[in-house]
Amino acid sequence: MTTINEIAPDLYRICVWVPEFNMQFNHFLIKDEEPMLYHTGMRSMFPVLREAVSKVLDPKELRWIGFSHFEVDECGALNEWLQIAPNAQAVCSEVGALVNMGDFALRPARGLTKADLLKTGKYQYRxxxxxxxPHGWDAGVLxxxxxxxxxCSDLFHHDGNVQALTTSDILDQVRTTLATYQKSPLHSYMPYHNNTKRLLQELATLQPTTLATMHGSSFHGNCSQALLDLDLVMKEVLGGEELL
Known part of the structure; x- marks a missing residue:
């Protein structure tokens, strides 16, 4: 089941609900002068996502294909999108462009550093x-x-077929999902390490008002506090593992 919701001006959340996993896979389409799709979806989801994108804009118009880190739901269908959008270019971290995209992508990716802004027209992304x-040495957010x-990619991951956008606290759902994963073969899904708190605090200083989450409801409200609280939840559930 696929749903499309505009969760912020010109930002469309395309959700594919997979009941076998009890999980939503969310992809974000930015409608601008240089349209961007953030999260490509898995290759098996490409036909469904292409149809959904076409309800908002012509997929051939895509200019940027963005993602946080190298993982199948983040960028598995990248080359399928590059094949149908002749002017599109992958955009990811500089590390991701160097160590993954140079071999994986059909065309060279644009690697971003902390100093870079990605401009799509009237919007710009830091x-x-x-x-x-959430995981991977190449990870980053926009x-x-x-x-x-x-x-924010997999941050605030919570399972279930939930609403597209909420103003209610999602941390209890996040805690439940992380705790469930800790008791399963997915126990190493998300590490808590010596830089987690610092990175979440840095994101909180941006004072976002909306969190576009990959799995679960997007959240509108006091996102800075939510990011600070996420650190406490992750430390509590994940056990404070150190990553040197």
Whole structure:
């Protein structure tokens, strides 16, 4: 089941609900002069996502294909998108461009550093590297500065077929999901390490008003406090593991 919701001006959440996993896979489409799709989805989801994107804009118009880190739901269908959008280019962290995209992508990716802004037209996105948060040394997030939307990947992951956008606290749901994963073969899904708190505090200083989450409801409200509280939840559930 696929749903499309505009969760902020010109920002569309395309959700694919997979009941077998009890999980939503969310992809974010930015409608601007240089349209961007953030999260490509898995290759098996490509036909469904292409149809959904086409309800908002012509997929051939895509200019940027963004993602946080190298993982199948983040960038598995990247080459399928690059094939149908001739002017599109992958955009990710500088580390991701160097160690993954050089071999994986059909065309060279644009690697972003902390000093870089990605401009899509009337919107611009600040890149924040977040190595090993949520996971992967190539991880990073994008912050849209006009509407203050944080494209936060797997942060705030919570399972279930939930609403597209909520103003209610999602931390209890996040805690439950992380605790469930800790008791399963997915117990190493998200590390808590010696840089987690610092990175979450850095994201909180951006003062986002909307969290665009990959799995679960997006959240509108006091996102800075939510990010600070997420540190406490992760430390509590994940056991304060050290990553040197």
């Amino acid at each position: 890149f924040i590297p977040t190595p090993h948060l 912050f849209e500065e006009t509407n203050k939307v944080l494209l």
